[in-house]
Amino acid sequence: MSDANRFFNLAVAQMGPVHLRDSRESVVKRLIEMLREAASRGAKMVVFPELALTTFFPRYWYEDEAEVNARFFETQMPGPVTQPLFDLARELGVGFYLGYAELTPEGRRFNTSILVNERAEIVAKYRKIHLPGHSDHKPDAPFQHLEKKYFEVGNGGYVVSDMLGTRISQCLCNDRRWPETYRMMSLQSARIVALGYNTPSHNIHWDEPVHLRMFHHLLSLQANAYQNGLWVAAAAKCGKEDGFHMIGGSAIVAPTGEIVAQSRGEEDEVIFARCDLEMGEKFLQNVFNFAKHRRPEHYRLITERVGAGLPLSPEALSTEI
Ligand code: CDV
Numbered sequence: 001m002s003d004a005n006r007f008f009n010l011a012v013a014q015m016g017p018v019h020l021r022d023s024r025e026s027v028v029k030r031l032i033e034m035l036r037e038a039a040s041r042g043a044k045m046v047v048f049p050e051l052a053l054t055t056f057f058p059r060y061w062y063e064d065e066a067e068v069n070a071r072f073f074e075t076q077m078p079g080p081v082t083q084p085l086f087d088l089a090r091e092l093g094v095g096f097y098l099g100y101a102e103l104t105p106e107g108r109r110f111n112t113s114i115l116v117n118e119r120a121e122i123v124a125k126y127r128k129i130h131l132p133g134h135s136d137h138k139p140d141a142p143f144q145h146l147e148k149k150y151f152e153v154g155n156g157g158y159v160v161s162d163m164l165g166t167r168i169s170q171c172l173c174n175d176r177r178w179p180e181t182y183r184m185m186s187l188q189s190a191r192i193v194a195l196g197y198n199t200p201s202h203n204i205h206w207d208e209p210v211h212l213r214m215f216h217h218l219l220s221l222q223a224n225a226y227q228n229g230l231w232v233a234a235a236a237k238c239g240k241e242d243g244f245h246m247i248g249g250s251a252i253v254a255p256t257g258e259i260v261a262q263s264r265g266e267e268d269e270v271i272f273a274r275c276d277l278e279m280g281e282k283f284l285q286n287v288f289n290f291a292k293h294r295r296p297e298h299y300r301l302i303t304e305r306v307g308a309g310l311p312l313s314p315e316a317l318s319t320e321i
Pocket of ligand 1: 145172177
């Protein structure tokens with residue numbers, strides 16, 4: 001592999017809060033500033049957060065679905081407000097990943113991300129698979145997490161795209177906690193995972209200690225990067241949105257599982273890494289040589305069962321006839 005293909009300059013653009021009153025135009029202006037900064041540092045691609053264009057609206061209960069659609073969802077990508085971001089990406093020759101709320105012409109709603117190449121063409125779309133939260137109104141909770149009300153489960157699977165001289169895959173927020181996500185990508189020979197997230201620091205479902213939110217976020221990225229020989233680039237939307245706090249901790253993690261870049265604060269911030277795309281190969285040719293060591297015949301339950309059930313009998317576990 002030549003050095004030009006071996007090293008991939010990757011940027012993550014963390015966003016500070018987006019409040020309800022903030023216009024889409026003002027948000028896109030912030031994205032544009034960070035795209036410029038990333039390009040000036042030599043980035044080939046910039047990873048923006050999940051639902052980057054609006055506040056994290058699943059924290060609010062709305063009766064009026066038409067209002068939700070009009071206020072928070074995109075019917076076009078690019079649309080008139082996001083077009084300048086695409087124009088600048090083309091001018092600078094930089095690709096990007098962007099999360100947004102998608103409303104389809106049929107009225108279906110997804111929590112979506114896209115990969116855009118250096119010619120500002122949308123190469124792939126991903127629709128979030130692991131939707132967290134609930135669909136009912138919880139008036140006694142300090143805030144809602146209504147992803148199950150506002151979005152359908154993604155229907156496109158884990159897509160791996162040839163882009164910018166490598167293979168890039170996408171997921172969104174809660175997906176990063178599930179090992180199946182990364183294994184699906186690595187089995188398709190992905191090299192880089194782009195992901196955006198909005199992680200409230202308080203868990204409304206149980207009294208989870210606040211410090212665990214950051215710990216589990218980083219633990220998930222690091223363990224899965226290592227176990228799948230992947231570079232993982234994770235972009236937060238964070239800080240207090242209208243008083244509701246979300247964790248920062250945007251990071252670029254190497255296939256060693258080590259964090260090579262991490263945000264410092266909870267504001268707009270670009271972090272950067274020169275990624276050696278051959279680094280993952282060492283792991284994938286040795287300890288995680290899938291073709292040599294994986295034993296799918298012993299993993300049946302992973303696709304057959306959703307929730308945990310009773311232990312299997314020895315006969316059911318055996319592969320011998
Ligand atoms: N937007 C998210 O998917 N947030 C979840 C929260 C609810 C735990 C996350 O995994 O960070």
